Amino acid sequence: MTSLRVVAPDGVGEISEGDDLGQVLLAACRDAGVELADGDVVTITSKVVSKAEGRQRTGDRESAIAGESVRVVARRGPTTIVRNHLGLTMAAAGIDASNVAAGQFLLLPLDPDATARRVRQDVLAGTGRNVAVLVTDTAGRPWRNGQTDIAIGAAGLVVLEEFAGRIDDYGNPLAVTAPAVADELAGLSELASGKLGGRPFTVISGRADLVLPPGEHGSGAGALVREDGADMFGLGSREAVVRALAGTDGAIFGAPAVAADLHAAAVDVFGPAEVIDGPGGAARVVVRGVSEPSAYAARALAHAFGWHVRVTTAAVAGTVDVSFLPPTP
Known part of the structure; x- marks a missing residue:
């Protein structure tokens, strides 16, 4: 027992x-x-x-949150979830206003x-x-x-x-x-x-x-504490979209994806896509005949998945072919 x-x-x-x-x-x-x-x-x-x-501190709590934060993970109105200096992902960087006098707060x-x-x-x-x-x-x-x-x-x-x-x-x-x-x-x-x-x-x-x-x-x-990039939920859903579109902080998305994962994502975004084997087994993912504006989505997708992207003019006017290339050909 x-x-x-x-x-x-x-x-x-x-x-x-x-x-x-x-x-x-x-x-x-x-x-x-x-x-x-x-x-x-x-x-x-x-x-x-x-x-x-x-x-124990008094004053501007928002400034204190910024000072204790390494990066913002997600923000929804007044709620901010951050990665703090201890590596912890917490609301308001773990800053607490309970069990202290009114107007004061505690840093971790x-x-x-x-x-x-x-x-x-x-x-x-x-x-x-x-x-x-x-x-x-x-x-x-x-x-x-x-x-x-x-x-x-x-x-x-x-x-x-x-x-x-x-x-x-x-x-x-x-x-x-x-x-x-x-x-x-x-x-x-x-x-x-x-x-x-x-x-x-x-x-x-x-x-x-x-x-x-x-x-x-x-x-x-x-x-x-799981390291940055090793967590599948290292960003809020909105923040992940913004980071991918902006093309910044790629390490937060983790290690480069395998070809099968990128292929599945490309199908979700663009429709038909194909995997083409290259020298040494380095596959690439190709999407043909997409609209030119879709090339921006392709760049964001490649960034989030840790791949490179190449856009070439397609046979049909106004369309392009998109090739996703592995990070180490």
């Missing part, structure tokens, strides 16, 4: 700039009668980390992984207990309503549990199964801490198998 236990100590006061979160955590556990044990996972909300780091922590490592070392020094530490924050999910907590910082924890290569009970090999256990533990912690309870720390027991030995901090939460 497997069981998990999560405890969120009450009585944690307001966190101010310069506070030592490791000592605040140990005091909260002491006052609540929570005894840390080897293999526990401690979670800390990003809000108190930001407050301790002095990341500067280095959540480093904070997790520091608190982990403080716990080991203060108690002799080997725990893992997560820094958590709330985020939305593509295709899903509502939000859940995720891990944005980690130390001493296996953040991704690799099952690839294992065999299930039916004899099927597992290919890409990798539970994001750090995010799952972060979501569990939020059920105990709540949004308005003033309980920024939780202690989770029951997954000591994920906790690394003392001194081994692991990959950190950065291992959970």
